[in-house]
Amino acid sequence: FPAELCDFIASAIAAVAPSGKGGSHTPACMDKSLVHPVVSVPFIFEARDRYHCTEAWEGHRLVMVAFTVPECEKLDKDDAAFVVDLGFHINGKAADVDPAIPFRPELWQQRNSGQCQLGGKRRWTPSARGARLGETARRFAPAMHTLVKSFVLRVIPDAERSAMELVLGRYTSSPFSEKDMSQLRQQWVSLLGDSQGFDLLEVPERQPFFLPALARTAELLEDPDWEIVTQGNDNFCTGVPLGCEEVLPQVPQVFDFKYKSRTLDESEYDWDRSNYQSARDFEAPLHEKFREEERLGRMFPTTLGALKEQFGSERIRIASLGAIGKPDGGARPIHDATHGVQVNNAIKIESQQAVPGPADLSYVVEEPIRRGEVPFCVSADVTAAHRLSKVREQDWPYLACRADDSSPTIWVNTVGTFGVSSASFWWSRLFGIIGRVVTRCLLQILFFHLVFVDDLRANFSGRNRYVHTLMWLALFEMIGTPFSYKKFKGGFRVQFIGYELDYKSRTMGISASREKYVIEWIQNARRQKFVVLTRDFAEFLGRLGFVARTLHWLKPHLGPLYAWSAATAKGTAATLPLTVILTLEYISKILQRENFHISVRRVQLQSEPSFHTDAKCADGFVVIGGWDSLGKSPKEARWFSLKIYPTDAPYLFDAKQKSQWASASAELLGTLAALHCFGHLKPLSAPRRLFVNVVAATDNRGNEALRKKLSTTKWPLMLVNMQLSDLIMQAGLTLSLRWKPRDENALADSLTNEVFSSFSENLRVPLSFSDLPLRMLSDLWETKCQFEAARAKARAEPVSLRKRRRKEKTPW
Known part of the structure; x- marks a missing residue:
């Protein structure tokens, strides 16, 4: 660009000719200067009253430090997108704080949905992200963005091809080599400044995450919950409390207060429980699984005597194990921390965890398309998510179990355990910090990501969507997130925690397997003349409630079902009342006639009566x-x-x-x-x-x-x-x-x-x-009349009371 033009659009610019011998141009308004060394990574400097440049370099280069365009709407669309992608704000206005635009779920079909899954109590539109950050965070976030973008462009020659191969499941491991990722982490910590006495590249024992570096990054980005990572006696570096010996208080800056908790089964106290039959059927796979966990530092074997000597006898709880078989012949252990050992019964959590709901999913499907973009979708799986938060040592004996009832060996968990109620809370809190850091570093690009336990889903829009996808992945990996690469998926139709999102038709609904379950359950009940086990009915009703979160027209008709389920005792068999039967017949008719998807378009609110x-x-x-x-x-x-x-x-x-x-x-x-x-x-x-x-x-x-x-x-x-x-x-x-x-x-x-x-x-x-x-x-009225007629006929017929033979009596 000629220097005269740069004078007009920029407050500072330096141009060097291809020979490397060109000069620099300094605006007359800046009479001070400061020379910086040539660096390969972004750096932060104060640009209020100085003109900054770097030392001589080879080749042709253009450095734009700052610029203002009074009539930015006249910029070409591609040029404007390019400048915004560099991190500049071309639509800035003179104000102390940019207005923050909250997400309004009431404009979509499902109302009162859960809060943002990544831990924040408020959610902002992409253009408003970071609007309330301070000056340090505003400088640091773009530096991180530029660092990671430079890394991706350097190590990935074809971003589109790599992103496509990722969602097709063709990667068996990370697309970034360990050497490249190590260099990125070194550059990352170089931006963090004061380490506050921590080794920022340390990975604490029994952890995959670079927690000190994460904490410092979250602090610089003004994350509301960064202190739990490294500060205080109980933190993610040293181990978090299980919640048996003290209440886990609300974290008001991240979670809403939890007013109601699920009532757990009451059982007779038994500190040493035997395993369930499902675990006995998988004893060999469980042994192999526990040995693998031992190598990762998540479990250790011991004996009852050694456990008592180390921790005393009051805290020891040896829970029953169940197991679920895997297709590869392995087994997933299920730790029953409720029955007998009563660990879950003693845990009280005052923070209400949120779950992605239809309003969240509708928004992330609709918003990119409403802006005229074609989103690129990614679904990922975090390996062993519940096992990625450390438990403090004094609480380890609460997490004991056996792989074999006949063996004296006791296995003790040292990390979050599936089946313990506080494991999901601590994982949600930790991964929420990680997710918010990633979001801040991606600035205001048009992307959304949601997480439910180990299921992570994101979409990216704009011409740089493939680069941004890989930047998102690189940020998670840089922090230490372990992914199961064979489970990566994507496309225009994706599934997430039982929901199916279709970007082509702009609809969302439930997955085919859940559709099939609902229809077949009603058909089976009809074949059994609507005589059902109340426990099975309660399970069906819970899943039907999940369907009604999306198909909100279904909700009006679940009242009779909930009323009957609440009035019946568990474990009994009973004939469904007429009201419930009619409701199920109605649901069956509708679900066989209609699909299980609804539009994600916004509701047009009307004020005056029609x-x-x-x-x-x-x-x-x-x-x-x-x-x-x-x-x-x-x-x-x-x-x-x-x-x-x-x-x-x-x-x-x-x-x-x-x-x-x-x-x-x-x-x-x-x-x-x-x-x-x-x-x-x-x-x-x-x-x-x-x-x-x-x-x-x-x-x-x-x-x-x-x-x-x-x-x-x-x-x-x-x-x-x-x-x-x-x-x-x-x-x-x-x-x-x-x-x-x-x-x-x-x-x-x-x-x-x-x-x-x-x-x-x-x-x-x-x-x-x-x-x-x-x-x-x-x-429905005709069906009611037919049932009443059949009931009257049955009552009128004499009942045959054939005398039972002794061998036909019901056993005691």
């Missing part, structure tokens, strides 16, 4: 009515009024043909009729797009609460609610009902009284009861 409805219940008939009120006067609005008789809707009338008791059901049926009459229920030909919110007004406060709660067990309201939920699901709607006093709903009330003077007869929507889309409601 229509007003009312219902009148009398002896022998019901009248429903409504008018299309949005932006119209009554004379300009479409309207309907429909009289319903017992022959039309027998579920709204009792034996004496009275309907007053079913007013809530009639009101909700009126809402359904209004949605139909005013064109809101047109089914979508494409996959469901749940992005329109219809607001309606009603003078029934109970129905307003129903649409918020999304569940009821009352007859026949449950049937109408099921039908309504089915229709708005097909039409891609969400529905909000707002209560209005009867005086403010007088026009709709007049329609139910068949007083039409306020409306134009020409705008009346012709409507008969048979026009309403009530097929599912009719089928």
